[in-house]
Amino acid sequence: xxxxxxxxxxxxxxxxxxxxxxxxxxxxxxxxxxxxxxxxxxxxxxxxxxxxxxxxxxxxxxxxxxxxxxxxxxxxxxxxxxxxxxxxxxxxxxxxxxxxxxxxxxxxxxxxxxxxxxxxxxxxxxxxxxxxxxxxxxxxxxxxxxxxxxxxxxxxxxxxxxxxxxxxxxxxxxxxxxxxxxxxxxxxxxxxxxxxxxxxxxxxxxxxxxxxxxxxxxxxxxxxxxxxxxxxxxxxxxxxxxxxxxxxxxxxxxxxxxxxxxxxxxxxxxxxxxxxxxxxxxxxxxxxxxxxxxxxxxxxxxxxxxxxxxxxxxxxxxxxxxxxxxxxxxxxxxxxxxxxxxxxxxxxxxxxxxxxxxxxxxxxxxxxxxxxxxxxxxxxxxxxxxxxxxxxxxxxxxxxxxxxxxxxxxxxxxxxxxxxxxxxxxxxxxxxxxxxxxxxxxxxxxx
Amino acid sequence: xxxxxxxxxxxxxxxxxxxxxxxxxxxxxxxxxxxxxxxxxxxxxxxxxxxxxxxxxxxxxxxxxx
Numbered sequence: 001x002x003x004x005x006x007x008x009x010x011x012x013x014x015x016x017x018x019x020x021x022x023x024x025x026x027x028x029x030x031x032x033x034x035x036x037x038x039x040x041x042x043x044x045x046x047x048x049x050x051x052x053x054x055x056x057x058x059x060x061x062x063x064x065x066x067x068x069x070x071x072x073x074x075x076x077x078x079x080x081x082x083x084x085x086x087x088x089x090x091x092x093x094x095x096x097x098x099x100x101x102x103x104x105x106x107x108x109x110x111x112x113x114x115x116x117x118x119x120x121x122x123x124x125x126x127x128x129x130x131x132x133x134x135x136x137x138x139x140x141x142x143x144x145x146x147x148x149x150x151x152x153x154x155x156x157x158x159x160x161x162x163x164x165x166x167x168x169x170x171x172x173x174x175x176x177x178x179x180x181x182x183x184x185x186x187x188x189x190x191x192x193x194x195x196x197x198x199x200x201x202x203x204x205x206x207x208x209x210x211x212x213x214x215x216x217x218x219x220x221x222x223x224x225x226x227x228x229x230x231x232x233x234x235x236x237x238x239x240x241x242x243x244x245x246x247x248x249x250x251x252x253x254x255x256x257x258x259x260x261x262x263x264x265x266x267x268x269x270x271x272x273x274x275x276x277x278x279x280x281x282x283x284x285x286x287x288x289x290x291x292x293x294x295x296x297x298x299x300x301x302x303x304x305x306x307x308x309x310x311x312x313x314x315x316x317x318x319x320x321x322x323x324x325x326x327x328x329x330x331x332x333x334x335x336x337x338x339x340x341x342x343x344x345x346x347x348x349x350x351x352x353x354x355x356x357x358x359x360x361x362x363x364x365x366x367x368x369x370x371x372x373x374x375x376x377x378x379x380x381x382x383x384x385x386x387x388x389x390x391x392x393x394x395x396x397x398x399x400x401x402x403x404x405x406x407x408x409x410x411x412x413x414x415x416x417x418x419x420x421x422x423x424x425x426x427x428x429x430x431x432x433x434x435x436x437x438x439x440x441x442x443x444x445x446x447x
Numbered sequence: 448x449x450x451x452x453x454x455x456x457x458x459x460x461x462x463x464x465x466x467x468x469x470x471x472x473x474x475x476x477x478x479x480x481x482x483x484x485x486x487x488x489x490x491x492x493x494x495x496x497x498x499x500x501x502x503x504x505x506x507x508x509x510x511x512x513x
Contacts (some may be wrong), residue, residue, distance in 0.1 A: 011460045018463040107477040194490040386500040423485040436507045
């Protein structure tokens, strides 16, 4: 059977990565365990920091500026706990099946349901990609960079990262850029936060915000800032592209938890950073990212405001990369075309074309004058939350498919938690619907 | 096998990757799973929920911008 194997360039690159993992496994020292961790982390951290994207950071900034320190701090941490529950399933699926999420949905449930989930993903990804360029444009706008230059620079960076044609190199470059997401932590420290209020909010979930349409929009935007369909597709495909196996599932889980912890720290820091705007009763209803930075400047100085703006640029940039690649992976899986970051351009024309064209089209839309950018950003996060329950049900069914999963099939506790997440997301969506269609009813519920 | 692949690389690939990790093996399609009535019900419910909620978002966006 081995003599008949057809081996591609993609297989060879992946085999080199796996050989290093196998070599690290030969020793039982602390140092080799650390090396193994270094070799196996990536998809989890990238997906979590990637989801701390432009619209997410803007949602967190709006949360701090409108509600201050209170209910939303522990709530944001809860949303990251939900993200861990959901993303852990994609690690097991990728490691057990060596196939991407779109591929599995199409093959196991047929093209009818497959196309539904692809349309959800395609529309969601495209809208989100537009918002990433909005964030980059707004962040660089703080430094006086014209929109066209901001958009061109971000496209150039995206294409440069892809030109490595090597999953490992691409992953490490993107991780290095993603680490910059933590820049919001020093920004928060510059505001000299009231740590007593932070501790009180984290333990008591108070003060509670008033229940109304605006609050629910922020609640949904904050959930959509943490759990979205593209994350499922990206992490599973990246787990496959990295070559992870069932033996690596433990490290995959750790990777996901570390990613969530880092992203939660950046998210909470952003809320804390913009809380002074709430304390000073500043109207931030129509703020873009750069305006948050400008408003913070008198409070934290030019350096702090610049860090905030750069953080927004980084958030948009990393998400541009991860979301474009998530779309390209899904396209390749469904169209049965080669889909890997280990592919040379010659063999992966379709894969790289999707990344390039998808990003270029989204970037062009951002340059249209008069687009209501802030509104688009919040609405995109809301749509992500609404599209999540159908995506989660497919994930749930696949992770419980014993034929596919074997001994890493979802245990009872994982199913209970995943069901709770679906019910929570549907409930939040229904409440949002009520707030729009019958705001009077919501006010009565809130009393 | 690709032209550029030499024997040592073939050995490396076969010794480090699981058989179904090879790009060629992924061309083999998985068998279709028959959905149960309860699963179909949940999928249709969530599909209708999504369509309805998207209409709500469009309505909210329209009222918000006017």
